[in-house]
Amino acid sequence: MATTxxxxxxxxxxxxxxxxxxxxxxLISYLYGRSVGYDVQRIIIPFxxxxxxALWSEREALWLSTRQTALSAVxxxxxxxxxxxxxxxxxxxxxxVKKALYPWILVLQMTPVxxxxxxxxxxxxxxxxxxTAITFMIGFFPVVANTTMGLVSTDRNLLDLFEMSNxxxxxxxMYLRVPFAMPYFLTGMKxxxxxxxxxxxxxxxxxxxxxxxxxxxxxMVILYNSQLKIPELFATALVACMLGxxxxxxxxxxxxxxxxxxxxxxxxxxxx
Amino acid sequence: MTTKSNNIPMVQLTQAHKRxxxxxxxxxxxxxxxxxxxxxxxxxxxxxxxxxxxxxxxLHSLSEGEVVxxxxxxxxxxxxxxxxxxxxxxLPWKRVQQNTELPLKLRGESTERRVETARKMLxxxxxxxxxxxxxxxLSGGMRMRVSIARALTxxxxxxxxDEPFGALDExxxxxxxxxxxxxxxxxxxxxxxxxxxxxxxxxLSNKVVVLSANPGRISQVIEIDxxxxxxxxxxxxxAYLNYVAKVSNxxxxxx
Ligand SMILES: Nc1ncnc2c1ncn2[C@@H]1O[C@H](COP(=O)(O)OP(=O)(O)O)[C@@H](O)[C@H]1O
Ligand SMILES: [Mg+2]
Numbered sequence: 001m002a003t004t005x006x007x008x009x010x011x012x013x014x015x016x017x018x019x020x021x022x023x024x025x026x027l028i029s030y031l032y033g034r035s036v037g038y039d040v041q042r043i044i045i046p047f048x049x050x051x052x053x054a055l056w057s058e059r060e061a062l063w064l065s066t067r068q069t070a071l072s073a074v075x076x077x078x079x080x081x082x083x084x085x086x087x088x089x090x091x092x093x094x095x096x097v098k099k100a101l102y103p104w105i106l107v108l109q110m111t112p113v114x115x116x117x118x119x120x121x122x123x124x125x126x127x128x129x130x131x132t133a134i135t136f137m138i139g140f141f142p143v144v145a146n147t148t149m150g151l152v153s154t155d156r157n158l159l160d161l162f163e164m165s166n167x168x169x170x171x172x173x174m175y176l177r178v179p180f181a182m183p184y185f186l187t188g189m190k191x192x193x194x195x196x197x198x199x200x201x202x203x204x205x206x207x208x209x210x211x212x213x214x215x216x217x218x219x220m221v222i223l224y225n226s227q228l229k230i231p232e233l234f235a236t237a238l239v240a241c242m243l244g245x246x247x248x249x250x251x252x253x254x255x256x257x258x259x260x261x262x263x264x265x266x267x268x269x270x271x272x
Numbered sequence: 273m274t275t276k277s278n279n280i281p282m283v284q285l286t287q288a289h290k291r292x293x294x295x296x297x298x299x300x301x302x303x304x305x306x307x308x309x310x311x312x313x314x315x316x317x318x319x320x321x322x323x324x325x326x327x328x329x330x331l332h333s334l335s336e337g338e339v340v341x342x343x344x345x346x347x348x349x350x351x352x353x354x355x356x357x358x359x360x361x362x363l364p365w366k367r368v369q370q371n372t373e374l375p376l377k378l379r380g381e382s383t384e385r386r387v388e389t390a391r392k393m394l395x396x397x398x399x400x401x402x403x404x405x406x407x408x409x410l411s412g413g414m415r416m417r418v419s420i421a422r423a424l425t426x427x428x429x430x431x432x433x434d435e436p437f438g439a440l441d442e443x444x445x446x447x448x449x450x451x452x453x454x455x456x457x458x459x460x461x462x463x464x465x466x467x468x469x470x471x472x473x474x475x476l477s478n479k480v481v482v483l484s485a486n487p488g489r490i491s492q493v494i495e496i497d498x499x500x501x502x503x504x505x506x507x508x509x510x511a512y513l514n515y516v517a518k519v520s521n522x523x524x525x526x527x
Binding site for chain 1: 357363365
């Protein structure tokens with residue numbers, strides 16, 4: 001009984017607070033509109049229902065642009081995870097490799113992507129290649145940092161165990177270092193997953209285009225803004241937020257799925 | 273039980289010294305263990321017990337002197353040795369069965385042999401019911417049993433145990449000690465067993481080596497002249513209790 005009422009509570013509370021927030025928003029829009037006029041209010045702080053209407057009437061354009069951004073985010077994310085993983089293996093393979101390469105990876109990471117973005121556009125032109133490159137740049141460092149940490153911090157006693165068994169270097173990597181580093185890698189992957197949609201939208205701001213009639217979310221932001229379609233802009237923010245949720249949800253699920261059997265971070269209960 | 277092979281040294285240390293950088297950890301260790309002997313190592317913490325085991329295992333090399341295992345350099349005798357660590361040291365992402373198979377898998381044995389051997393060893397340590405469990409689902413004592421089963425899969429001739437039961441409660445520890453003796457009586461490996469407990473050392477061993485600290489030296493070797501067949505009843509035997517007092521005293525007064 002107690003758990004059921006708790007469940008109901010945790011479902012109802014966010015809905016209740018959401019209604020309150022909407023009501024306050026409505027009130028502010030109304031008061032603002034009364035003092036400066038409703039045409040100004042519409043492009044500064046639109047009513048929630050105006051945003052909803054914009055969302056509905058622009059649904060087709062928003063759906064297409066979301067798909068475009070999701071595509072960039074997925075490609076950039078997969079590139080970041082793959083390249084990041086390979087790079088980590090390389091960095092962890094010998095101390096001198098890490099000493100030689102890590103400072104330059106840091107330099108790359110410290111250079112703000114917004115500064116690099118125009119250079120990418122210069123090299124690769126407007127469109128998908130530049131956008132995914134920007135997404136990649138934002139996502140790959142957390143993967144490298146975390147995975148490398150996991151690969152070099154393998155438990156000393158487990159390494160001794162493998163040495164006692166005369167394990168080859170390949171066996172040590174395959175059966176020990178890689179699985180041991182898995183939770184670290186997945187943590188990096190989660191961060192990359194949170195950043196990927198943001199990277200894709202940021203990339204779109206610099207390199208978005210409506211070639212073939214399809215621009216991404218970032219492109220729509222620029223478009224609506226320049227046309228003073230502010231309720232549509234708010235609707236776009238809503239859509240971007242939902243894309244982020246879906247993306248992070250998928251990545252978190254993958255994290256949970258791969259670790260659920262054995263790792264603390266993915267285990268909910270001890271049922272022995 | 274006495275056979276003529278009893279006098280061939282399985283493990284022999286001659287004037288062994290070990291330094292880490294400037295500090296001498298082990299000094300002038302001379303010792304030999306014959307086939308089937310059960311040797312306990314006791315002494316203050318930091319005196320070099322783990323280091324000594326790792327030297328025999330070939331995980332550390334000596335700074336001076338010589339160590340020979342079954343007539344070979346330890347690194348070449350790896351196939352005959354197994355190491356049991358203080359933590360059970362299992363792969364957390366593998367089930368009990370796969371954890372037990374690990375040494376055989378690393379050695380490239382066929383799946384059939386691996387599965388069969390692991391099953392047998394798990395049966396020996398009374399874990400047949402837990403083949404599909406992950407390490408986190410087991411108690412500390414069960415985890416240690418898996419660790420023992422894993423070490424036994426390669427039919428070692430030398431078993432090195434570094435405070436294997438130090439983290440367990442007394443009853444679990446007593447049970448595991450009895451199981452260990454039962455398996456030892458069957459397989460007759462040579463054991464080096466590090467412990468902090470005088471009672472445990474006396475119960476298991478035919479010899480207790482007391483080490484002193486800074487640097488670690490052999491301060492005393494106490495022969496435990498108790499019958500070979502031992503069981504829980506021994507724990508009330510006055511002769512046994514006498515030995516425990518003697519070893520406790522030796523540990524306390526060592527410096
Ligand atoms: N790999 C190592 N490098 C440097 N010093 C070490 C290393 N391993 C152990 N030592 C030092 O050697 C001494 C003995 O350690 P150890 O053999 O673990 O002692 P014990 O097992 O008896 O508690 C300690 O002072 C420890 O700090
Ligand atoms: Mg130790």
